[in-house]
Amino acid sequence: MGGSRNLVEDEPTSMIYKGQFFPTKQDLKRLIVHFAIWQNFEWKVKTSNKTTLHLICLMDNYMWKLRAVMRDEGTYFQVRSFVNRHTYPLEEIHRRHRQTSAVIIREIVAPRLQQQYGRLIRPKDIIADMKTMYDIQTIYSKAHQTLDYTLSLTYGTHEETFQLLPSFGYVLEQKNPDTITVLQCDKDGKFLYFFISLVHNLEDSRDVYLQLLSLMVPI
Structure with missing residues (x-):
């Protein structure tokens, strides 16, 4: 078929x-x-x-x-x-291609996004890909929408990711003794920040490295 x-x-x-x-x-x-x-x-x-x-x-x-x-x-x-x-x-032909919706662009660039796991992909990368691969001009807003759509399918929505933070903090503390995680919300239950004080012991080393990560991302 x-x-x-x-x-x-x-x-x-x-x-x-x-x-x-x-x-x-x-x-x-x-x-x-x-x-x-x-x-x-x-x-x-x-x-x-x-x-x-x-x-x-x-x-x-x-x-x-x-x-x-x-x-x-x-x-x-x-x-x-x-x-x-x-x-x-x-x-x-006009190279903006009115048929290229965010969903269609996602299907085209998805393999590249998957190959770039761990690297930050930006809307301008998608714009460059569409121009290089197909000589199609893609406006920034459509590229941004494509990226959001792709990331939500791969990693879930912001709301779904937020629901995983308590479990993530618990597992992190269990796997790394003395590590501290704090999930802070406002009075309405909206996310304020996620704090991690990560203690990581390296094998064959007497030194203990303390890494401090404080992430504040207001909704």
Whole structure:
């Protein structure tokens, strides 16, 4: 079925073909977005309803088009016609790509974010990646939204992380004797800061290193 493959790694010419099936219309649209990014063009919706999806090139009077319909026996969508021809230079397309939502960008840059574990990734890194990899201009706010979305999927939301702090402090104290952790909240139960006085004994050494970390992050 289409939409179940790794969209980031697929070649653009193998992504979509006539007769292809998709579990839902959203799966099809998601793949077409990736396809357009690969080939540096934009499309617009001519018809979209419960049973039909008809897309055409953003540039009027040009040949690229795709039409898919729902099969009678279920919710599956099938590509009935697909003309993958461009009769104008692709360099003329506006490179902001209105189809590149934060979710789509996240799918593209997620592998790199996972490889950079432990290193701070910034929105400008995402902007640079999209420019280098696809020659697409990405505004800062969309890159920032992408980063927040990716981090929340990887590490959880701020609220979920906050719920883990007491357990984290307890385990830290159990594993490191004489270590002190303090979670401070205001009268409404909102996070003020998390304090750690970490004592770490190194093997084969008589010295005891005291590391002091005080983190204040108001909500």
